[in-house]
Amino acid sequence: MAYVPxxxxxxxxxxxxxWVTKYVFSQDHKVxxxxxxxxxxxxxxxALVLSLLMRLxxxxxxxxxxxxxxxxxxxxxxxxxxxxVYLLTALFxxxxxxxxxxxxxxxxxxxxxxxxxxxxxxxxxSVIILMASFxxxxxxxxxxxxxxxxxxxxxxxxxxxxxxxxxxxxxxVFIVAFTMGGLNYVTTVLQAxxxxxxxxxxxxSVWGIFTATVLGLFAFPALFVAAIMMAFDTLLHxxxxxxxxxxxxxxxxxxxxxxxxFQHLFWFFGHPEVYIVALPVFGLVSDIISTHARKNIFGYxxxxxxxxxxxxxxxxxxxxxxxxxxxxxxxxxxxATTTLIIAVPTALKVYNWVLTLWEGDIRMNVPMFFAIGxxxxxxxxxxxxxxxxxxxxxxxxxxxxxxxxxxxMVMGVSPVLxxxxxxYHWFPLMSGKMYNETIAKWHFWLTFLGAYAIYxxxxxxxxxxxxxxxxxxxxxxxxxxxxQALNANIxxxxxxxxxxxxxxxxxxxxxxxxxxxxxxxxxxxxxxEWQTPDVPPVHGNWGPKLPSVYRWAYDYSVPGAxxxxxxxxxxxxxxxxxxxxxxxxxHDQSKADI
Amino acid sequence: MxxxxxxxxxxxxxxxxxxxxxxxxxxxxxxxxxxxAMMWIxxxxxxxxxxxxxTSYMNVRWTATEPWPxxxxxxxxxxxxxxxxxxxxxxxxxxxxxxxxxMALAVNYGYRRDRQKTALLMLATAAFGASFVGMQAxxxxxxxxxxxxxxxxxxxxxxxxxxxxxxxxxxHGLHVTGGVIYLLIVARKVYLGHYEKKGYEIVEIxxxxxxxxxxxxxxxxxxxxxx
Ligand code: HEM
Ligand SMILES: [Cu+2]
Numbered sequence: 001m002a003y004v005p006x007x008x009x010x011x012x013x014x015x016x017x018x019w020v021t022k023y024v025f026s027q028d029h030k031v032x033x034x035x036x037x038x039x040x041x042x043x044x045x046x047a048l049v050l051s052l053l054m055r056l057x058x059x060x061x062x063x064x065x066x067x068x069x070x071x072x073x074x075x076x077x078x079x080x081x082x083x084x085v086y087l088l089t090a091l092f093x094x095x096x097x098x099x100x101x102x103x104x105x106x107x108x109x110x111x112x113x114x115x116x117x118x119x120x121x122x123x124x125x126s127v128i129i130l131m132a133s134f135x136x137x138x139x140x141x142x143x144x145x146x147x148x149x150x151x152x153x154x155x156x157x158x159x160x161x162x163x164x165x166x167x168x169x170x171x172x173v174f175i176v177a178f179t180m181g182g183l184n185y186v187t188t189v190l191q192a193x194x195x196x197x198x199x200x201x202x203x204x205s206v207w208g209i210f211t212a213t214v215l216g217l218f219a220f221p222a223l224f225v226a227a228i229m230m231a232f233d234t235l236l237h238x239x240x241x242x243x244x245x246x247x248x249x250x251x252x253x254x255x256x257x258x259x260x261x262f263q264h265l266f267w268f269f270g271h272p273e274v275y276i277v278a279l280p281v282f283g284l285v286s287d288i289i290s291t292h293a294r295k296n297i298f299g300y301x302x303x304x305x306x307x308x309x310x311x312x313x314x315x316x317x318x319x320x321x322x323x324x325x326x327x328x329x330x331x332x333x334x335x336a337t338t339t340l341i342i343a344v345p346t347a348l349k350v351y352n353w354v355l356t357l358w359e360g361d362i363r364m365n366v367p368m369f370f371a372i373g374x375x376x377x378x379x380x381x382x383x384x385x386x387x388x389x390x391x392x393x394x395x396x397x398x399x400x401x402x403x404x405x406x407x408x409m410v411m412g413v414s415p416v417l418x419x420x421x422x423x424y425h426w427f428p429l430m431s432g433k434m435y436n437e438t439i440a441k442w443h444f445w446l447t448f449l450g451a452y453a454i455y456x457x458x459x460x461x462x463x464x465x466x467x468x469x470x471x472x473x474x475x476x477x478x479x480x481x482x483x484q485a486l487n488a489n490i491x492x493x494x495x496x497x498x499x500x501x502x503x504x505x506x507x508x509x510x511x512x513x514x515x516x517x518x519x520x521x522x523x524x525x526x527x528x529e530w531q532t533p534d535v536p537p538v539h540g541n542w543g544p545k546l547p548s549v550y551r552w553a554y555d556y557s558v559p560g561a562x563x564x565x566x567x568x569x570x571x572x573x574x575x576x577x578x579x580x581x582x583x584x585x586x587h588d589q590s591k592a593d594i
Numbered sequence: 595m596x597x598x599x600x601x602x603x604x605x606x607x608x609x610x611x612x613x614x615x616x617x618x619x620x621x622x623x624x625x626x627x628x629x630x631a632m633m634w635i636x637x638x639x640x641x642x643x644x645x646x647x648x649t650s651y652m653n654v655r656w657t658a659t660e661p662w663p664x665x666x667x668x669x670x671x672x673x674x675x676x677x678x679x680x681x682x683x684x685x686x687x688x689x690x691x692x693x694x695x696x697m698a699l700a701v702n703y704g705y706r707r708d709r710q711k712t713a714l715l716m717l718a719t720a721a722f723g724a725s726f727v728g729m730q731a732x733x734x735x736x737x738x739x740x741x742x743x744x745x746x747x748x749x750x751x752x753x754x755x756x757x758x759x760x761x762x763x764x765x766h767g768l769h770v771t772g773g774v775i776y777l778l779i780v781a782r783k784v785y786l787g788h789y790e791k792k793g794y795e796i797v798e799i800x801x802x803x804x805x806x807x808x809x810x811x812x813x814x815x816x817x818x819x820x821x
Contacts, residue, residue, distance in 0.1 A: 187631050193620055193621050217635065218642050221640075255660075581618075
């Protein structure tokens with residue numbers, strides 16, 4: 001019997017019949033993407049407001065009494081957890097992953113649209129559970145986003161009864177949601193590419209999202225298990241993580257557990273998690289830079305292998321978050337070495353971005369501003385990571401503002417800049433409208449310079465020894481008065497940056513209605529998502545016939561071509577290419593066609 | 595160019611060369627249906643969950659401050675006053691492994707499109723699974739009411755023994771229960787002929803899950819009852 005590859009069989013699409021199935025319980029990956037993205041941004045705003053509350057307290061401790069020490073802890077915890085998991089993870093995988101994967105691989109939808117829809121609704125449930133903890137008795141947990149035991153369940157920690165349970169439940173539900181979406185993304189990339197689209201012709205966005213999803217599928221299990229065990233400890237009074245403890249003169253009924261075990265589980269998830277956020281960002285920014293520099297991405301293959309290498313290495317570095325917890329010096333040596341090795345493929349990517357810009361025909365469109373801003377902030381945050389990766393340097397810096405500065409530069413500001421770059425870049429495709437360029441540029445400069453005004457001084461505060469997660473500095477010998485002045489400045493910068501985001505929200509919402517109509521493929525992009533017959537693409541994406549791909553996604557400024565870009569779907573016979581992979585689906589009948 | 599040469603060039607290669615070919619092909623990397631690829635990926639992810647559970651168990655067992663009880667004594671059943679160690683668990687393991695056999699047969703009959711036999715064998719598999727869960731419930735009851743073991747307490751030594759035991763066997767039991775329900779649903783649809791057009795890969799996909807759950811049990815069995 002002739003074997004017909006599934007990718008060639010027409011996929012049954014779920015056709016929506018009513019407004020509700022079209023826009024609410026939709027199985028269309030594009031609608032799900034927008035739902036994921038907007039929900040993530042909405043919780044992100046909550047986290048932003050929390051951070052501004054904290055900044056007001058830190059900058060002007062005597063002036064404002066909006067929060068007390070325990071609600072400060074709660075704000076720190078919720079801010080961190082929301083930003084890392086519920087905003088950034090959901091945004092790049094659930095949002096951009098959903099939108100871009102089927103379009104970039106030339107599929108009509110994800111392979112299992114119903115499961116994909118379920119993924120979003122389960123994610124929404126996890127968000128609701130998390131938000132419910134604000135209204136629970138005792139409020140949300142104040143254990144820090146790392147949730148370290150035993151302090152999570154000690155009476156002195158705010159939210160030690162209800163808050164922590166809701167947090168754990170919400171995380172478990174989130175992981176279920178992520179798994180449903182993630183299985184879809186991975187299977188779609190592996191099994192549902194269109195004719196001619198080999199793995200080595202995928203745009204780097206797809207490579208980044210794909211690898212990040214694989215990391216998620218392997219890393220979230222550790223968090224899941226940690227959450228279940230901690231729920232046992234809290235609800236059933238088991239002692240997985242609880243050693244013998246005397247609290248207020250009274251011994252607790254726990255003994256023999258290992259708090260370090262939790263740290264291992266948490267960071268076995270936690271470190272890959274930072275790359276779950278970073279890899280999609282790497283991918284998106286590569287495509288944006290290449291498009292607006294009108295040049296093919298420098299070293300495409302190297303970029304792919306670097307993504308894979310970083311993904312693999314990220315599973316063997318986790319204990320660099322635990323240097324201060326104490327470990328056998330050989331382990332410290334091992335984890336410091338692997339941590340520093342990860343900087344090699346990372347630096348390689350940075351060089352390649354810069355070399356892509358080199359002698360490019362750079363168009364300073366708004367996405368390019370954000371992309372170049374990202375290169376700055378990412379180099380910056382990456383360099384401080386090298387410091388922290390060394391045990392002896394980390395010991396004094398750990399738990400100070402230096403660490404705060406490091407990870408905000410590298411996984412706070414950098415991904416957020418790329419998020420903006422990506423929204424501005426794909427907004428014409430998603431909405432068919434253009435945004436307002438002037439407001440967008442204001443938004444960029446305020447955000448970019450403001451971020452430096454916030455985080456640069458924090459490095460210095462860290463050197464002074466200002467500890468993180470403290471409600472107020474009090475009076476200490478080693479922290480000079482001037483530190484407080486710096487704190488006040490940081491707060492003012494933070495307020496300005498926070499307000500600048502209103503420009504973004506306004507711009508997007510206003511442009512949806514009043515924006516100029518976008519031309520088809522306004523950036524002259526070569527990748528497949530811009531080649532749909534309709535803009536914005538309709539349900540099913542491609543009209544009657546699926547596209548075929550004849551080249552990689554980076555044929556920009558090819559000598560001898562008619563335009564300065566050649567869409568991936570242009571046959572090799574019609575236009576030259578610089579794609580190293582000679583694979584023509586019309587002649588080179590691959591095995592998949594047998 | 596002759597036809598023979600062309601077909602030879604197209605024939606799927608084996609070994610490393612085939613692997614490279616698959617990964618550099620367009621459209622799809624593995625020549626399997628989407629559902630099967632997805633089930634494989636899910637099972638790898640689930641493997642990480644069980645691995646985390648089992649490594650945590652080992653860690654907890656090493657750090658516990660009180661002595662760990664002897665499994666062969668705790669998991670013994672008395673017959674006429676003579677305690678037989680691990681007898682119940684041996685039966686449970688045997689049943690689960692047998693169910694893997696009936697499942698494999700079901701897959702085979704599925705591809706031969708013998709709907710009735712396939713459905714029956716799947717039903718048998720589900721029945722074995724259900725009896726496994728039943729015996730597990732019996733074991734739990736015995737440990738709780740008979741020996742006084744609780745998730746938070748254990749009269750025979752380290753309380754973590756009870757915690758880990760109920761957590762891991764419970765989590766595995768949920769997997770088996772979910773599998774039984776899944777098998778029943780698929781078996782019904784097979785019987786009613788829902789897959790005549792789409793083909794019977796679904797039986798194999800359900801089978802993959804079932805074999806996985808059995809395989810995990812072997813590890814739990816070895817690490818929990820034999821160590
Ligand atoms: C060259 C690359 C990097 C190195 C060598 C590095 C190293 C480190 C080290 C050693 C720490 C622990 C500091 C401490 O707690 O004392 C740390 C913290 C952190 N890093 Fe990185 N890092 C790198 C890149 C990244 C990237 C790309 C991200 C995210 C996208 C990231 C996110 C974080 C976060 C969130 C924390 C703080 C976790 C906490 O709350 O304790 N890092 N980094
Ligand atoms: Cu790390």
